[in-house]
Amino acid sequence: MGKEMFNSIKLKFISLFILILFLLFLPYIFSSSFALTLFCKMGVLIIFSVAYNMLLGQTGLLSFGHAIYFGLAGYASIHILAAINNSYLPSLPLVLLPFVGAIVGLILGVSIGYLSTKRLGTAFAMISLGFCELITALTLIFVVFFNGEDGIQADRVTGNDLFGLTYGPQSEVYYLILFWCIITVLIMYLLTKTPFGRMCNAVRDNQQRAEFIGYNVRKIRWIAFSLSATFAGAAGSLHAINYEHIGFESVSLVQSGMVLFMAYIGGIGNFLGPILGAISLTYLDTMLSDVTEAWVLYYGVIFVLVIAFAPQGISGIILMHSPILRNNPALLKKLITPYSIFLVSILLLTIGFTSIVELIHSIKSNHETLKFFWLSFNNKNILIWLALGLIMTSGVIASRKSFGLVKEKWNEVMEEIKLSLIK
Amino acid sequence: MSLEVLVFIIFNGLLYGMFLFMLSSGLTLIFGMMGILNFAHASFFMIGAYLGYQISENINFWIALIFAPMLVGIMGAMIEKYGLRNIHKYGHIAELLFTFGLFYIIEEMVQLIWGKTPVPYKVPEILNFPLIEISGMSYPAYSMFRLVISLLIFLAIYRVLAKTKTGLIIKASLTNPNMVAALGHNVPRVFSNVFGFGCALAGLAGVLAGNVIGTEPSMALLLGPIVFVVVVTGGLGSIKGALVASIIIGLIQTLTISMEYDLNSLINYLGFQIDINSTINHFTSLTLSQLSPIVPYILLIIVLIARPRGLFGKRDV
Structure with a gap:
C-alpha cells in the first residue's frame, strides 16, 4: 500500500511538473x-x-455574493496602483499586490462570514444575495471611492519591478498571473487534503454527525468562508492588474452568477471541475461574444441543462469512466x-436551436439574410423556419431517446464491472 | 414634517407596498407550499408585463388583463412539470440554481423577442384620469384600480387557503404528500398548479404594473431581490406576513426617499462642524434618500440572521 501511494504521489508530481513546463512555454506556442x-x-x-468551489463544492454553501470579495479587492488594488502612480505611496512590487487583495478579501470574509x-x-444563499445587492448599491452611492458606473483606472506600469519586469507587455502579466494561479490553486488543493478540508466535507454531508464528533460546525463554515473570500480577493487583485480598470459590475450579481456557472458546469464535486469550467466557459464567452449577441442565453441554457441532466458537471462525467478504465478498458468500446x-442528436438540437435564435435576432436587427456557419438564410422564407423547427424537434426527440440508450448501455457496462469484481 | 407631507408619504407608501405585495404574493405561495425559492419569479412578472403590452397593443387592455396572466401561469406550470419536478430529487439548492438559470434565459429571451429598449406600454385611456387629489397631488384612477385588485388578490388567496378544501389539500400536500396521494389526490399536479398559479399572480402584477414602472428587460433584475426581501421578512408561506412586510417596506422606502437628512445635520445639531472639503464629508453628507436603495437589503440580512422565520412564519427559511 505504501509503495502504491508513493507511486501515485510521484505520478502527480511528474504530471504537475510537465503541466507547469507546458504553461511556461504557452506564450511561445500561441x-x-x-x-x-x-x-x-x-x-x-x-x-x-x-476559491468559490471551496465554499460550494467542499463545504456545501451556495453563495450568490462571492463577487463582493473579488470586486472590492480589485477596487482596493486599483486604488493602491493609482496611489503609486501619483506617488502618494512608495513603489510596491506588482507581484505583491495580490497579497493586498487577499487581505482585503480575508477581512471582508471574516466579517461578512461571521454574520x-x-x-x-x-x-445562507439569501443572505449572500442580500449582501451582494447591498454592496452593489453602495458602489453606486459612495462615488468618492468607487466612482460610480465609470469605475476606476490605474496604470500597472509603476517603474522597474523585481527582476527588471515592467508589466508593460501582456506576456509579463501572463507570467504574473500564472505564478499566482499555480501557488493559490496548489494551496487550495493541499487544503482539501488537510483535516480541515475533510471536516468541511463532513459539514457538507452530515452536519449532525460532524457536530456529534465534537466539532463546531459553524466555526468550520466560517473558516472555509473566510479562506474562500481570501483567495477570491487575490483573484480580484489580479483581475484589476490585468485590465488596469475595475467597475461596479465586478461586484455585482452578474459576476457572482458567472463564477457559479463556471464552478457548476465544470463540476463542483471534484477539485478539477471549476478549473475545467473556468477554462471552457471563458473560451466560449470570448469566442461567442464576438459572433452572437445571444451568448448569455446559450450560457443559461447550458447551465440549466447541466443542472437537470448532469449535476456532476463536465469533470464528473469524465471521472465517471475511471472505474471502467481501472478494471476493464475494453468495455469502453461498448x-x-x-x-x-447521443452526440449527433445533441449537435442536431444545437444547430436547430441556435439557428432559430439567430434567425429571430436577425429579424430584430433588420438584416434580411443571416450567415450561419457556411450557409446563409433568408429570414422571410417560411420554409426555412419550418425546416429549422423540424431539425430542433427531431434533435429534442433524438436526444431524449439516445440519452436513454446511453443510460442503458452504461448500466450494462457497470453490471459487467461489478460481476468481474465479485469474481 | 407637516401633516400634508405625512399623508402624502403614507399614501404613496401604501401604493408601493401593495404593488410589492401583488408581485410577491405568488412567490410566498410557491415558497411556502413547495419550499422552492423561485429566483425567476420576477422574470415571470416581466413576461406578464410584456404579454400585457403585446396583447393590449393588438387587442385591448382588458383582454390582456385576463389572458396574459393565464399564459404566464401555463408557462409556469409547464416549467414545473418538465423542469423543476425532475430536479426535486437533488434538493432545494439545485432547484434554486435551476430557477437562477431560468432567470438568465427569460431575460435573454425577452431581449431577443422585444429588444433591449423599453416598450411603450401605456396606461389604458379609460382609467387615465385623476380620481382623487391629496395635498395637491392628484392620483389617477388607474393606481386606485391596482390598489383594489391587489386587495382582492389578498382576500381571495387568504380565503382559499384558510377556508376551502383546496387550501387544505394544498397545505396537506406539503406536510404529508404520501397521505394526500393515498386519499386519491394527484400530488404532483397540485404542485404544478400551485406553481402555475403563483406565476400567474406574478404575471398579473406585470400586466398591471408594467405600464407604470416601465416595461424593459432589466425590470426582473431590479425587482427580483426586493421580492425575496418581502417573502423572507413576511415569513414562509404566510400571505398575511407578505402583506404586512410589503406595506412596511413600501412605507420605509417612501419615507427614506423623501428625507433629505444627512449625518452632517445631526453633527451640527450636536454642536460640531465637519469640514466640507474633508474626505469624511463624502460619507456624512450622504442623505437618507441617497441611502434608501440599500434599506430593503439591510432588512433582509437582519431578518435572516435574527429572526429567520420572519414576521408571521411558522418555520425557519
Whole structure:
C-alpha cells in the first residue's frame, strides 16, 4: 500500500511538473495578443472559481455574493496602483499586490462570514444575495471611492519591478498571473487534503454527525468562508492588474452568477471541475461574444441543462469512466456507439436551436439574410423556419431517446464491472 | 414634517407596498407550499408585463388583463412539470440554481423577442384620469384600480387557503404528500398548479404594473431581490406576513426617499462642524434618500440572521 501511494504521489508530481513546463512555454506556442489576453483572463477566473468551489463544492454553501470579495479587492488594488502612480505611496512590487487583495478579501470574509455562516442552505444563499445587492448599491452611492458606473483606472506600469519586469507587455502579466494561479490553486488543493478540508466535507454531508464528533460546525463554515473570500480577493487583485480598470459590475450579481456557472458546469464535486469550467466557459464567452449577441442565453441554457441532466458537471462525467478504465478498458468500446449517437442528436438540437435564435435576432436587427456557419438564410422564407423547427424537434426527440440508450448501455457496462469484481 | 407631507408619504407608501405585495404574493405561495425559492419569479412578472403590452397593443387592455396572466401561469406550470419536478430529487439548492438559470434565459429571451429598449406600454385611456387629489397631488384612477385588485388578490388567496378544501389539500400536500396521494389526490399536479398559479399572480402584477414602472428587460433584475426581501421578512408561506412586510417596506422606502437628512445635520445639531472639503464629508453628507436603495437589503440580512422565520412564519427559511 505504501509503495502504491508513493507511486501515485510521484505520478502527480511528474504530471504537475510537465503541466507547469507546458504553461511556461504557452506564450511561445500561441503568441498572438488575443491568445495571451484570453489566457490571462482564464488564469484569474480559475483562481476565482476554485476559491468559490471551496465554499460550494467542499463545504456545501451556495453563495450568490462571492463577487463582493473579488470586486472590492480589485477596487482596493486599483486604488493602491493609482496611489503609486501619483506617488502618494512608495513603489510596491506588482507581484505583491495580490497579497493586498487577499487581505482585503480575508477581512471582508471574516466579517461578512461571521454574520452569514450562522445559517446554511437556502437562508445562507439569501443572505449572500442580500449582501451582494447591498454592496452593489453602495458602489453606486459612495462615488468618492468607487466612482460610480465609470469605475476606476490605474496604470500597472509603476517603474522597474523585481527582476527588471515592467508589466508593460501582456506576456509579463501572463507570467504574473500564472505564478499566482499555480501557488493559490496548489494551496487550495493541499487544503482539501488537510483535516480541515475533510471536516468541511463532513459539514457538507452530515452536519449532525460532524457536530456529534465534537466539532463546531459553524466555526468550520466560517473558516472555509473566510479562506474562500481570501483567495477570491487575490483573484480580484489580479483581475484589476490585468485590465488596469475595475467597475461596479465586478461586484455585482452578474459576476457572482458567472463564477457559479463556471464552478457548476465544470463540476463542483471534484477539485478539477471549476478549473475545467473556468477554462471552457471563458473560451466560449470570448469566442461567442464576438459572433452572437445571444451568448448569455446559450450560457443559461447550458447551465440549466447541466443542472437537470448532469449535476456532476463536465469533470464528473469524465471521472465517471475511471472505474471502467481501472478494471476493464475494453468495455469502453461498448459505449462508443451510444455516445456518438447521443452526440449527433445533441449537435442536431444545437444547430436547430441556435439557428432559430439567430434567425429571430436577425429579424430584430433588420438584416434580411443571416450567415450561419457556411450557409446563409433568408429570414422571410417560411420554409426555412419550418425546416429549422423540424431539425430542433427531431434533435429534442433524438436526444431524449439516445440519452436513454446511453443510460442503458452504461448500466450494462457497470453490471459487467461489478460481476468481474465479485469474481 | 407637516401633516400634508405625512399623508402624502403614507399614501404613496401604501401604493408601493401593495404593488410589492401583488408581485410577491405568488412567490410566498410557491415558497411556502413547495419550499422552492423561485429566483425567476420576477422574470415571470416581466413576461406578464410584456404579454400585457403585446396583447393590449393588438387587442385591448382588458383582454390582456385576463389572458396574459393565464399564459404566464401555463408557462409556469409547464416549467414545473418538465423542469423543476425532475430536479426535486437533488434538493432545494439545485432547484434554486435551476430557477437562477431560468432567470438568465427569460431575460435573454425577452431581449431577443422585444429588444433591449423599453416598450411603450401605456396606461389604458379609460382609467387615465385623476380620481382623487391629496395635498395637491392628484392620483389617477388607474393606481386606485391596482390598489383594489391587489386587495382582492389578498382576500381571495387568504380565503382559499384558510377556508376551502383546496387550501387544505394544498397545505396537506406539503406536510404529508404520501397521505394526500393515498386519499386519491394527484400530488404532483397540485404542485404544478400551485406553481402555475403563483406565476400567474406574478404575471398579473406585470400586466398591471408594467405600464407604470416601465416595461424593459432589466425590470426582473431590479425587482427580483426586493421580492425575496418581502417573502423572507413576511415569513414562509404566510400571505398575511407578505402583506404586512410589503406595506412596511413600501412605507420605509417612501419615507427614506423623501428625507433629505444627512449625518452632517445631526453633527451640527450636536454642536460640531465637519469640514466640507474633508474626505469624511463624502460619507456624512450622504442623505437618507441617497441611502434608501440599500434599506430593503439591510432588512433582509437582519431578518435572516435574527429572526429567520420572519414576521408571521411558522418555520425557519
